[in-house]
Amino acid sequence: MSAVENKTAEDGPDEVLTGDERADARLNELGYKAEFRREMSFLGVVCISFTAIGILTGMSSAYQAGLFSGGPVGLFWGWNIVSVFMLLIALALAEICSAYPTMGGLYFWVCRLKPDVPSLGFFTGWIYSFAMVFTGTSGNLSTALYLASLIEVSAGKTLTRLEIAAMAWAVNILSGIINTVGTKAISGVSTFNLWWTLGGTFVLVITLLVKAPHRNDAAFVFTDFENFTGWGNKGFVFLLGLLQAVYTLEGCETAAQVAEEAHRAEILAPIAIVASIVGSWFIGLIYMLALLFSIQSIESVQKTSYAIPIAQIFYDAAGKRLACLCIFVVGLAQFLAAITAFTASSRLFYALARDDAFPFKGRFMYLNRFQAPVYGVWLSVLVGCIISAAYIGSAVAFGAILSSAAIAVMLSYNMPIICRVFWPQSMDTKGPFSLGRWSRLVNAISMLFTFFVCILFVLPTATPVNQLNMNYAVVAIGGLALIVAVVWFSWGRFHFHGPVSTIGKDKI
Structure with a gap:
């Protein structure tokens, strides 16, 4: 029995x-036995998710996607529409996080909600792990760009x-x-990035609005439609532009990955998940305008x-010297987010x-x-360097x-949202952060939106389709899924049967 359990047993109430x-x-x-020191404050946990979202960086790096697919009208209205749905997803994930505040996050939640299908948790864990490696690799390459x-x-x-x-x-x-260097360093980096993002947004907004030779009117900002995709259907083009906002707002769940290193994780981690989306929505809107x-x-x-198209906007609006300042502000924020x-x-x-x-548990x-x-950490770095090498060739x-x-x-x-929709009684306990009677509706809307976005992500973004503008994302995600399937059938199904207790010897 752990020291915490002894104290509970001896002293009575919580x-x-x-x-x-x-x-x-x-x-x-x-x-699970507590292995990490709880050194992360509420601000640190919020900053982890806020930094992972990387509002300045995500919007800057993917801005051209929305600009060419819908233009200003798609960017502005698409940002607000997507932010509402991403907030619903954050609420759904926060409720589960409050009940199961562990660093496994999405992976552990699926295992806990559907323990009778261990392959579901295995696939979620592996795909999400490498998604995070790919995300970090993307951020680091963007820093280089x-x-x-x-x-x-x-x-x-x-x-x-x-x-x-x-x-x-x-x-x-x-x-x-x-x-x-560990938790304290990451917490410090994330906290610094919060203030850097807030200060950087102020600098960028003032620089752009003051120095721009010509400022557009409200009609342009809120109603102008642009289409550089080749597609003739305006509705479809507008939907393609939504991907910029989705890409930018991913990352709120990162707070769950440090739940075992945070004070009062069952309260602070879910609040951080939601707060990071709300804050990013507001700051992103100001920057976009x-x-x-x-x-x-x-x-x-x-x-x-230019290597990053947003640099052209900075250059045209602010000139050479201030454009360099703007690029530096966003570039440093990009690096901090990738970490x-x-x-x-x-x-x-x-x-x-x-x-x-x-494998290689020890x-x-x-x-x-x-x-x-x-x-x-260093497996992530190794995979990141290998993937970055692909950029040389193509x-x-x-x-x-x-x-x-x-x-x-x-x-x-x-994956955990689907479990909550189809098996609502699978969450055997509720945490202090609960959606109450709205839970199933929020989860159902979140599930439908997520399915819709995943389909949208694999559609061609331009026409006529050729080898240079073909959307090969479906091939890449299919390849990752195939690798995970091979690992499961050749190794995973013989070793993994669900979460393993580190206190006793039994499966959780």
Whole structure:
């Protein structure tokens, strides 16, 4: 029996326990011994999810997708529509997180909700883990692309794909080093990124609105429709533009990955999940409006030679020097956001290994003196560097791999939500964060929207379709699913039978 359990048994009611002891007691009830020190505050947990969403970075990196598929009207109205649905998804996930505050997150929730189908939890865990690795890799490459754009704008030198890939490898390794230092470092990075994002948004908004040679009117911002896709159906083009907002707002669930390192995780983690979406919605709206009012020419952005198209908007609106400042602000935020993806993936590898769902259990459960699961961290770095190498040969192939990450994240969101919709009694206990009688409706709407988005993500985004504009995301996500299926049938089904208690010897 653990020290927490002894204290509960001896002292009686939960009121005698401190917040951390109560959180550890709940973890014990779920079958796990507390292995991590609870060093993360509420602000730290909120910042983890907020940083993972990366509102400045996601919107900046994917801005052209919405600009070319619907234009201002699609960007503005699409952002608000998608934000409502992503908030519903966050509420659904937060309710489950409150009941099961463990670092396995989506994976553990599925295992707990459908223990009779262990393959469902296995697939969720593996696909989501590598989705986080791909997300971190995408963020680190984007950081390299911001650096390349900074060099292009400031010095007029165009970098090769090999040079950009080399910078991406360096950024991957630096992300690994920071994650190796552990919880306090990640919490500090995330907290810094919150203030950097708030301050950076202020700087970007003021710079764009003050320096833009021409400011667009409200009619342009709220009603102008643009279509560079080749598709003739305006409704379909508008829907394609929604993907920019979905891509930007993914990441709120990252708070669950540090639940075992947070104070009062059953309360703070679910609140952080919801708060990160609400905050990102508001900040993203302000930033988007500044971009729409200050953009000088959509055609200029469409024809840009810069590594990141948003750099053209900055250059046209603010000139060379201030454009460099804007690129630096977003680029640093991008790097800080990418770090947390490897934080999530390393914790997921730890959680999977703890339950015999990942090979080399002893290694991936090893914590260094900074309380970091270092083998998971450096596996993420290794895979990231390998994938980044694909960019040298083909930017299209690399883009397909990383587009599959967005689909994999949404599919992973949907697994516990599906369980809640079709088996509403499967959650045997409720946490302090509960949706009450609205729970099933929120989950049902979230499930339908997630299915819709996953279909949208694999459709061709331009026509006529050729080898350069083909959406290969379906091939990439299919390849990942095939790999996981092979691992399950050749290894997983013989080793994984559900979460394994680290207190006793029985399966949870």
